Amino acid sequence: MIDPFGRHISYLRVSVTDRCDFRCVYCMAEDMTFLPKADVLTLEELDRLCSAFVRHGVKKLRLTGGEPLVRKNIMSLFDSLGRHLKSGALEELTLTTNGSQLAKYADDLVRAGVKRVNVSVDSLDPQRFRDITRRGDLAVVMDGLRAAKDAGLKVKINAVALKGVNEDEYDEMIAWCGREGFTLTLIETMPLGEIDQDRTDQYLPLSLVRARLQRRWTLDDSDFRTGGPARYARIAETGGLIGFITPLTHNFCESCNRVRLTCTGTLFMCLGQDDAADLRAPLRAGADDAKLDAAIVEAIARKPKGHDFIIDRRQDKPALARHMSVTGG
Ligand code: SAM
Ligand code: SF4
Numbered sequence: 001m002i003d004p005f006g007r008h009i010s011y012l013r014v015s016v017t018d019r020c021d022f023r024c025v026y027c028m029a030e031d032m033t034f035l036p037k038a039d040v041l042t043l044e045e046l047d048r049l050c051s052a053f054v055r056h057g058v059k060k061l062r063l064t065g066g067e068p069l070v071r072k073n074i075m076s077l078f079d080s081l082g083r084h085l086k087s088g089a090l091e092e093l094t095l096t097t098n099g100s101q102l103a104k105y106a107d108d109l110v111r112a113g114v115k116r117v118n119v120s121v122d123s124l125d126p127q128r129f130r131d132i133t134r135r136g137d138l139a140v141v142m143d144g145l146r147a148a149k150d151a152g153l154k155v156k157i158n159a160v161a162l163k164g165v166n167e168d169e170y171d172e173m174i175a176w177c178g179r180e181g182f183t184l185t186l187i188e189t190m191p192l193g194e195i196d197q198d199r200t201d202q203y204l205p206l207s208l209v210r211a212r213l214q215r216r217w218t219l220d221d222s223d224f225r226t227g228g229p230a231r232y233a234r235i236a237e238t239g240g241l242i243g244f245i246t247p248l249t250h251n252f253c254e255s256c257n258r259v260r261l262t263c264t265g266t267l268f269m270c271l272g273q274d275d276a277a278d279l280r281a282p283l284r285a286g287a288d289d290a291k292l293d294a295a296i297v298e299a300i301a302r303k304p305k306g307h308d309f310i311i312d313r314r315q316d317k318p319a320l321a322r323h324m325s326v327t328g329g
Pocket of ligand 2: 020028120
């Protein structure tokens with residue numbers, strides 16, 4: 001699939017549920033209303049949709065959420081999608097998780113063909129971790145990380161850079177990831193969805209973070225890419241990599257290869273735009289995939305050039321009404 005701007009679309013992220021066992025302060029409101037179960041695609045329908053994208057040339061599939069591992073029977077979806085790895089049609093099957101269920105599922109994920117996981121850890125301090133996630137237990141996530149490592153999974157740690165919340169921890173996180181063999185990626189907060197606080201208070205530009213880190217660490221730009229939007233630097237002192245995802249200070253749309261599917265079958269061609277295509281209706285129109293295939297081709301032809309996020313004190317509304325847990329990170 002090639003979009004109107006000549007970009008090859010080879011990466012699909014699928015939010016398999018909008019539900020989550022955490023309520024991270026930058027992602028959700030304390031009191032969230034989740035989708036009625038009837039609106040959510042079954043695991044069989046998600047498999048059929050993902051398989052259609054694989055047929056159209058998607059090489060990398062990431063399951064996310066909400067929290068993908070809280071969806072009932074989720075391993076059956078990983079197992080069935082694993083067949084595309086075996087056939088060679090798919091190059092990578094992966095997930096983004098908060099780690100709360102990793103201890104339970106790490107071995108099963110490996111069996112399904114998963115080789116890498118992204119785990120979100122915004123603080124290494126148990127109380128602070130609880131404050132950010134409102135419900136999370138850092139010790140449980142640490143057990144999950146150990147299980148992932150023991151199972152042979154490569155681990156990437158995602159941390160959202162939050163002003164005045166975790167900005168004093170990046171040195172410690174770099175050292176910890178260096179010891180554990182994890183890659184650390186810092187993410188700027190994106191203005192998605194109503195939360196209970198003002199985002200301008202949370203926003204921390206990574207250009208500033210990087211400048212600060214360079215006082216203590218030697219960072220050399222790296223060509224390393226994982227197919228996502230992160231730009232990496234090698235940390236001489238640990239030998240590890242640090243990634244920066246900067247939707248606000250540096251727009252990465254020109255190299256965007258991704259589209260995102262929600263658990264109701266809505267396809268967002270851009271994380272930062274409202275335009276979307278409904279794939280649930282053509283999916284449910286019949287067992288034949290002709291209508292679905294046509295809808296996918298039509299949607300890709302509408303992929304926009306890019307997004308234009310701003311976090312501005314004069315704007316008291318988020319740039320987009322939907323939360324990150326709808327389209328997944
Ligand atoms: N629950 C899983 C997790 O937390 O990893 C997967 C879904 S979560 C929406 C995916 C990623 O998006 C996480 O790394 C999270 O930190 C990030 N995220 C959520 N809301 C965000 C926001 N408003 N700005 C930037 N990143 C956000
Ligand atoms: Fe849940 Fe992930 Fe959002 Fe946190 S960032 S509330 S773990 S979906």
